[in-house]
Amino acid sequence: MQFAKRHDWSFEEVQALYELPFNDLLFHAQSVHREHFDPNAVQVSTLLSIKTGACPEDCKYCSQSGHYNTELEKEKLMQVEKVLEEARAAKQNGASRFCMGAAWKHPSAKDFPHVLDMVKGVRALGMETCMTLGALNNEQSQALAEAGLDYYNHNIDTSRDYYKTIITTRTFEGRLDTLANVRDAGIKVCCGGIVGMGENKKDRINFLVELASLPQHPESVPINNLVKIKGTPLENVDDLDEFDFIRMIAVARILMPASHVRLSAGREEMNDQMQALCFFAGANSIFYGDKLLTTSNPLENDDMLLFKRLGIHPEELELDDHEAPHDPLPQSASAFYDASVQ
Ligand code: SAM
Numbered sequence: 001m002q003f004a005k006r007h008d009w010s011f012e013e014v015q016a017l018y019e020l021p022f023n024d025l026l027f028h029a030q031s032v033h034r035e036h037f038d039p040n041a042v043q044v045s046t047l048l049s050i051k052t053g054a055c056p057e058d059c060k061y062c063s064q065s066g067h068y069n070t071e072l073e074k075e076k077l078m079q080v081e082k083v084l085e086e087a088r089a090a091k092q093n094g095a096s097r098f099c100m101g102a103a104w105k106h107p108s109a110k111d112f113p114h115v116l117d118m119v120k121g122v123r124a125l126g127m128e129t130c131m132t133l134g135a136l137n138n139e140q141s142q143a144l145a146e147a148g149l150d151y152y153n154h155n156i157d158t159s160r161d162y163y164k165t166i167i168t169t170r171t172f173e174g175r176l177d178t179l180a181n182v183r184d185a186g187i188k189v190c191c192g193g194i195v196g197m198g199e200n201k202k203d204r205i206n207f208l209v210e211l212a213s214l215p216q217h218p219e220s221v222p223i224n225n226l227v228k229i230k231g232t233p234l235e236n237v238d239d240l241d242e243f244d245f246i247r248m249i250a251v252a253r254i255l256m257p258a259s260h261v262r263l264s265a266g267r268e269e270m271n272d273q274m275q276a277l278c279f280f281a282g283a284n285s286i287f288y289g290d291k292l293l294t295t296s297n298p299l300e301n302d303d304m305l306l307f308k309r310l311g312i313h314p315e316e317l318e319l320d321d322h323e324a325p326h327d328p329l330p331q332s333a334s335a336f337y338d339a340s341v342q
């Protein structure tokens with residue numbers, strides 16, 4: 001089988017891939033992966049919640065929605081200096097990208113200038129920047145691009161059909177509008193979703209078809225396994241079969257061959273063998289650091305030990321269009337890696 005980069009995958013074609021015998025699917029995914037990437041390099045990003053909780057949206061999976069009682073401590077927008085401190089620490093620990101997330105429907109005029117300062121400050125450290133702030137209009141996207149934002153994360157989360165079951169305070173089409181604004185502004189797109197939310201196989205396939213049908217594939221595709229949050233409507237949903245999760249990674253790799261596929265939330269509940277299979281299926285990015293936004297993630301040292309056992313190294317940041325850092329720090333991802341796996 002030959003796989004080209006395409007934007008016109010049909011449901012039936014993607015279903016046929018999803019339902020291949022597991023070994024055949026993984027063989028194809030790994031072959032595609034090797035055509036586009038170093039199979040032993042994994043990109044590492046660190047997340048920070050810059051504004052936490054009291055979100056007006058009703059996403060049924062989320063600890064931060066104001067609609068559910070999740071006992072989460074709310075925090076208003078962090079000070080720029082505090083964010084930069086966290087970014088420095090993340091860089092010191094070996095992360096090459098710093099992702100900042102806010103629990104907003106969209107950024108307000110009052111908060112937006114601070115967000116722009118965060119982008120400028122993190123970029124000046126020589127790191128890639130990513131933000132996820134909810135819906136953006138054209139002007140906001142342009143301003144973020146001018147501040148130097150590298151990536152914007154905005155997930156479609158699931159199939160168009162199932163979206164209405166999971167979120168009622170916004171629409172799937174609205175998500176696509178923001179993605180188009182971000183793209184038009186020249187910012188790279190990070191877009192994926194969550195599995196294990198009680199969706200069926202048809203929804204999972206349709207979700208992947210939607211991602212692959214975007215006018216340009218997202219540069220980064222996070223696949224999250226639901227982290228079940230007490231107090232949310234999805235608290236007691238059944239687990240997804242682990243092989244189905246791996247199939248999602250493998251099919252995403254085949255459909256979007258040049259994109260980084262991120263093994264995102266849910267790694268703490270996965271054992272090392274499961275993560276290794278996800279890397280084999282084509283995942284080549286992780287969230288790295290002991291916290292995601294509000295939930296925990298594997299410890300940095302455990303991740304580096306797993307990398308070492310698998311012969312994986314952190315992907316080096318290409319500083320092509322990045323200026324030399326104004327605030328150079330002594331450690332690169334590989335230096336941290338070398339130091340932590342002696
Ligand atoms: N508020 C912004 C938004 O929704 O666009 C950005 C932050 S939001 C927390 C970013 C993404 O995190 C969501 O789209 C979802 O895919 C993922 N996410 C949130 N809660 C999760 C959970 N409990 N388990 C897995 N993924 C989750």
Ligand code: DTB
Pocket residue numbers: 047063099101132153155192193222223224227264265292293294295296
């Ligand atoms: C994404 O797809 N996953 C990240 C990031 N984009 C912003 C967030 C995961 C959140 C997991 C639940 C939490 O920590 O609150």
Ligand code: SF4
Pocket residue numbers: 055056057058059062063064065066102103104105134
């Ligand atoms: Fe708000 Fe984002 Fe959570 Fe939805 S996923 S409730 S928009 S923080």
